[in-house]
Amino acid sequence: MTTNIRALVPLLLAAALLLGGNGLQGTLVALRAGEEGFSTLAVGLIGAAYFAGFLGACFAVPPLIRAVGHVRVFAALASVAGVGTLLLVLAVDPWVWAAVRAVMGFCFSGLFVVVESWLNGAAGRGERGRVLSIYRIVDLSAVTGGQFLLPVFGVAGFEIFAVTAILFALSLLPVALTNASRPVPPERFRFEPMLLWRLSPVAALGALSIGLTTSAFRLIGPLYGVELGFDTAQVALFMNAGIVGGAVLQLPLGTLSDRVDRRWALLIATSGAVLAGLWLNAAHAPAAVYGGAFAFGAFALPLYSLAAAQANDRAGADADFVGISTGLIFVYSVGAIFGPLGAAALVEAFGPQALFGYTSAVHGAMAVLTVAQMIARAPVPREGRGRVVGLLRTSTGIFSLAQRRRMGGGPEKNGRTEGPAESNREVRS
Template structure:
C-alpha cells in the first residue's frame, strides 16, 4: 500500500525536492555574494524582510490565483518567475534590485509550495497520507540542506550558482507540467481572526511573533555572521545548514515532552537553551570552527522546535474544527515576525557588530520566556488526555496553510 501510494506521488516529491534545492541555494547564495560585494548588513537583512513579505503575500494570494487560472498554469508561472528573479539578481548586483526580487521570489516560492502540497494531498492515499507527509518533510529538509551546502563546492563570486538555481526552479515545474491527472481540489484558504487567536491563546500569538523575529533574523543573516567571524565557505554553509538538521531531529524528543508535560514549560525550557546559545555567541566565548558549529547545532535544536510546540499548544485550546484557522493565523503572525527580525538585526549589525544578530534573537527568546512565565500564573495547563497531537514541522519558515492542511489530513488518516 505505502509503495503504491509513494509511486503515485514520486514525481511530485521530485518536483518539491527541485524547488527546495533551488530555494536553499538561492537563499544562502545572496547573503554570501552580498558579503563579497561589500553590501551592508542592513541591506542584507532587508533581503530577509523582502522574502518574508513576499512569502506571506503568496500564502494569501495563491488560492485566488489558482481559482482563476488553474493549478498547472499558476505553478508554471510561479516557477518561471522564481527563475527570473535569480537571473535578474545575477545581471543587476545591487541591494536595491535584490530586495524586491527576493520579495517576488518569496511570493513565488510560497505559491509553488502550496500547489505541490495540494497536489500531494490529493494523490496520496488516505491510509498512507501520514507517512507520505513524513517523507515529504524529510525530502524537503534534505533538498534544502543540499542546496545550501552545494555552495561549498564552487565560487559564489561567479555566475554558476545563479544559473544552477534558476535551472532547478525550472526543473521543479516539469512533474506537474507533464502530469495527465486531473488538477486537485481548491487550495486551502484561511480566514484570519487575530483577535480570536489572541483570546484563544495569548502565549501562542506572542511566542510565535518572537520566534518569527528570531528565526527570520537568523535565516537571513547567519551566513553574514559566519563570514564575519572568519569561517571559510564550507564552514559558512555548515553554519547555515547544521541548525536546520538539528532542529528537525530535536522535534522528536521535544514533541514527546510537550505531549507529556505542560507545553508552556517545555517551550520555556527550549527557549532557555536557545538563550544560552545566544549568550555564547554574544560573548564570543567560542572561536574555533568545530565548537562554533556545535553551539550552532544546539541553537538550531532549540529555535526550530519552538514553532510546532506553539502550534500544538494553540490547538489544545482551540474549539474543535478550528485547527486549520489557528495554524493559518499563527503562520501569518510568524510571517510578521520574520519581516521585523531581519531588518532589526541587520541595522544592529551595522551599528554594533556581527554579534548583534544574537542580541536580536536573544531579545526575542528572553521576551518569550518572561511572557510564558506570566501566562503560567494566569491559566491552568491542559490535561494530557485533552491535548492534540504534536505535528513536526521541520521548516516553519517554509510552511504554508496547505502544509497544515496536509499534516492534519495525514494525522486523521493514521489515527
C-alpha cells in the same frame, strides 16, 4: 510504497528541487551581497522584502489556483523564480535585489501552496502520516544538500546563480509531465488576525519569536560566519548545523510536550535557544560555532510546531483549524519581516556577535512571557491535548495534511475533517 504514494513521487521531486534551490539562494544572497559591498542593513532589507512577498502570497495564491489550476500557477511561479534568480546577477544593486527578493518570496510561498495543497488532496486514507514524514525528509535533505553547492561553485561568479535557476526550471518537469488527476483546490479560509491571540497568547508569541529569530539567523547568519573568517564551505556547514539541529530535537521536545503542560516544553525550548545564542555570542573557534549553531537550531526551530500544538489544544474540536494555521503563518511572517531588519541594525552598530545577542533577547522575552502565562492561566488537561507534529512553515496545506491523516481521511468541511468521533482529541495536535 503504495500506488498512491508512488503517484506523488513527481510532486516530491519538484518539492526537493524547489526547497534545495530556495535554501541555497537564501544563503547565496547574503554571501554575494557581502562580496558586493552591501551594508548589513541592506542585507536585512533584502531579507525583509522576501518575507513581505511570502506573506502576500499566502492570501493571493489560493484564489489564483482555484481560478486557473495547480499546474498553470506552478509553471508561472517557477518561471518567474528562475527569471528573478538571473536578474540578481544581472542587476547588482540593493534596491533591485530587494524588489526581486520580494517577488521571489511571493513565488516560493505560492509554489509551496501549490505543492502542499496538491499533496494534501492526493494522499490517500492511511497514507498521510507517511507522506508528511517523507515530505519532511525531502525538506531536510534538499535544504542541507543545496547548501553544499556553494563551495563547489563559489559565490563570486555567475555559475551558482545559473545552477539555482536550473533547479527551478527542472522543478517544472515532474509537475508538467505527471499524469496525476486534477488536484483539489486549496480550502477557502477566513482570516481573523486576533483568533490566534484569543486562543493562546503563548502560541502567538512562539510563532512571532521564531519569525524574528530564525529569519535573522538565515539571512544575517552567513555574514556572521564571514566576519569570523569562515570560508564558503565553513559557512555552509554552519548554516546546515542549525537545520540539522532543528530536526534532531523536534521529536524529543514534541514527545515531552505531549506528556506535560505544553508550555513547559515551550519554556525549555526558548531557554535553550537563549543559552545557545549566548554561547554563539562568545564563540570563535569553528567547532564551538558549529556546536552553537546546532544547539540554536535544536531549540529554536521546534518552537513553531509546539506553538501550533498549543493553539490547537486551546481551540476545541469544532475550531477552524485552517484559520489557526493561517494565523500562525501570518504571525511568523510578520516576525520574519522585521527580524532581519532589527538584527542587521544591531550588527551594523555592535558587530557580528550582536546577531545572537539579539536572538537571545527575543527568546528571553518569550520565556518570561511564557512563565507569566503559566501563572495566569491553567494548563489544558492532558485528555484534551493531541500530539505534536513537526510542521514546515510554508502553507496551510501541510497543516491540513497533518490534520486530516489523524482523522482517518474523511471528507473536509469548514476547514476541518469530519472523521471518527473518537478522534476529536487527535485533531488538536
